[in-house]
Amino acid sequence: MDWLDLLNVEEHGLDRTEPMYARITSGIRKAIQSGELTDNSRLPTNRELAALLKIDRSTVSRAYLELSQSGLIDSHVGRGTFVRPLAQRRRLAFKSAEEMPAVSDGAWPAVLNWTEKFSESSRASLDLIGRQPAAPERSDIISFAGGIPTEEFYPNEQFHRIVNELLQSADAARMFGYSAAEGSHYLRTEVKKHLLKHGIDCGDDELLIVSGSQQGIDLVTNIFVDPGDLVVLEDPSYFWAICNFRARQARCLPISLDNEGIRLDLLESSLARQRAKLLYVMPSYQNPTGATMSMARRIALIDLARKYQVPILEDNFVGDLVYGDAVLPPLRSLPGGKDIVIHQGTFSKALCPGLRLGWLVAPPEVTARLLLAKRTSDLSTNSIAQIILAKYLEEGLYSKHLEHVRLSYRARRDAMLKAFSEYFSDAELSSKMTWSSPAGGLFIWAKLAPGLSAREFLNFAEMEGVSFSPGDIFFLNGGHSEYLRLCFIQTEESIIVEGIKRLARAMRSYLESVARLNLADISGKARVRNNVLI
């Protein structure tokens, strides 16, 4: 197969004005549909095709991702990328537009070329989502991937009683009517009391209830970020925040962390050079590193933000999940913080995620804008969840719940750390991985020895029945294949121990393979996840 010829513009009628990835996509699509590329034939690797066409590998990746999502090709780590057999292509749920049956009536094209209609925002999301690893095929896997609190801690019985009492009360109807866009007054009152415990005293015009903290990020992006605006964030950072900023076509500037948090020397030299619209940080128990910003760094960060007049979005997503004695105050509560910090929190991690409730605290001018963006996005937050939660908070049950989950999650963190020391302590493994000891939150962040890759390791781990999140997806510009993130709150201690035991076995298999094969030639291939959208 002459690939240069295949992608030649004149012969195949491709549009020269299209971006390169689209030309590759349609060139290969046409070749498959015409039969020029036969079933199961092997495509060049990203690297080969990129070298051939003298373009960036990410361009090839994007084209392959689109082809894969249209069900035309299939990628297998270590084997390569192949044309799907026709029979399989026909069975795919996500048909490409070209494969759909034509409508018999009417004189116009039966279907749209949707791909050309999608916004830059949607393209950016699609590009990023391709970075997520495929879901493991085994169902008996012990998962340290993700970061979701499990059912055993949901306060079902208390919620049950509360719902009953609310529905029997005179104003049951308010559970099913619109809430004010800023949130129900009842919940706002209780959230303000809760915030006072974190040293945050906010006025009525400084608080907005949101449908979970992802919406908080979305609203803040909405009111500050125009395409091309600069957003500065910790590197690595929260995956869905990166997606959100990129979907708004922000330029994202990654700043590394050291053991006290975001590096202010790098931050200042960036802020001095270019005007930033927003600085996004997670000072406590950061996602994914689990690291906490020191007190000195917090104070210096506010000072720097004031100097360069950059609003800070402080994501305090696990502020209540503290396992030690030392609790550092949120940026919003520190001197000067009130005027420059937009503080965000959620009940999804410490309580349960299905309520979809969080909050934003911001200066009044900003809150007024956030409220407008909220209305434009979804008018208001669902009432029933707000009122249940308000009553739960009012009765003091959340504080009691926190005492309980803090102890439980601390025990799980300790079990994971102990299992690591135990199973990764021998001569062979101890030099191959290091890991963090977080003081709160959900995650342990581990680092492999040079030359090892978390994506490759994940294949072996899944074969052993354990999984984790590869760290590269959290870095703004990819790379950093040496990191992995493990969530310790989702599984009870005995299962954590079993999971780490499996991880140690997987590491031994991986190291054997590395020794046996030359793995270098497969390390460049990211696995493509076909089912991510399903």
Place this chain on the structure above:
Amino acid sequence: MDWLDLLNVEEHGLDRTEPMYARITSGIRKAIQSGELTDNSRLPTNRELAALLKIDRSTVSRAYLELSQSGLIDSHVGRGTFVRPLAQRRRLAFKSAEEMPAVSDGAWPAVLNWTEKFSESSRASLDLIGRQPAAPERSDIISFAGGIPTEEFYPNEQFHRIVNELLQSADAARMFGYSAAEGSHYLRTEVKKHLLKHGIDCGDDELLIVSGSQQGIDLVTNIFVDPGDLVVLEDPSYFWAICNFRARQARCLPISLDNEGIRLDLLESSLARQRAKLLYVMPSYQNPTGATMSMARRIALIDLARKYQVPILEDNFVGDLVYGDAVLPPLRSLPGGKDIVIHQGTFSKALCPGLRLGWLVAPPEVTARLLLAKRTSDLSTNSIAQIILAKYLEEGLYSKHLEHVRLSYRARRDAMLKAFSEYFSDAELSSKMTWSSPAGGLFIWAKLAPGLSAREFLNFAEMEGVSFSPGDIFFLNGGHSEYLRLCFIQTEESIIVEGIKRLARAMRSYLESVARLNLADISGKARVRNNVLI
């Protein structure tokens, strides 16, 4: 006061690179703060200042709106715009940045100049929101404004029983855990059954549950609209849809309606000239006009969309609120519709709004993109509302509910129409207003005789204790002061009759005033709503 001098760039150090509205804003702000403009002094009207500066009146409106929202000035219909007294300025909740107290520590400016940080998206929303009328000051008003179903029809008792049964069942925890981003499987199954009744047979990969139909619009805009893209919509249209498109910086192209729906001659000549990304329509019981698109128009619209390859967003927000026998099928169910129509519906209008649940039906490729946008916006929809609604649908209670509310709302529509014929039938009033007879939905659309203005009429109506929505806010480019929208589902028949009686009284007062005064010189002043953001 020499206004040209006041806004002179050199003397006052204003930035010439700023947009004109911002120069006016800061010029007046500085003059107020310096005392040059004294308490209670009168500002020129929009028209006067626009003529003086040779700029558009909307630019002046925008500047005055910002000043008003910072609490520096105050507008009164018929009297004019005035500098707020200092004491009042200090008491305002929404302080402008300049008025906030400085933080004592640190060497940097105490506060940000937030206004310069806000995105174009946020500015566009703020501009539009200023068009909304102020909330009436009286609390005993009979309101035909808005469009929200009232509590009396919420199925509280059935929901109560359902919640109890769900919470006692083995899988109560799923009410508080994350739902899949595409919606809970349980609700999706029931929504698919519901859609079949509307002739829509959609696959699993064609359905997305959303947090109310406003989020549906937001997600569709997200995946299709880049800044500058063309969105075509009916004129007038749904206020919050216009806000959403404008906030994404779409170019919005308004197309007039005739008695069969959107005018295809105008639509085609526009589509032939420029490439549109999206066509937004409400074929049944349109907001605000209550009009329904004819069957012939529906078929021709799909044909036209296919010819010009423009996706249609069909907002079927009141599809279940049908009061006659003839029910026209949604566009999505018509031949060719499946491939080009994104169909949207909600339970907010026919059931209750606080659940915040709706759906989108779209081709699989589009649904996959919408799902990504959903994740990026708020991860997933709250579980408890989804599961309650699913069980309610599964038990067939929604169909029974619909029988009941259709009869009730039809009776209310009939009561309003009858009251109109009765109270607006005499020689004086009958020539001053005409009104529509909608076959479904929420709204009656009325038109005043030439020379009368709904905004002015609203002032008299509120004095009589009745309100409505002035029609101008629904037109993309404003104007059309002759229309008003009245919602007939919010109030029971006897109150509707009383409301229309008051409206007739208000009309008489208004006509008297018109005769007595020369109202022409106040008709250009839109009322500014100070409390819209609260």
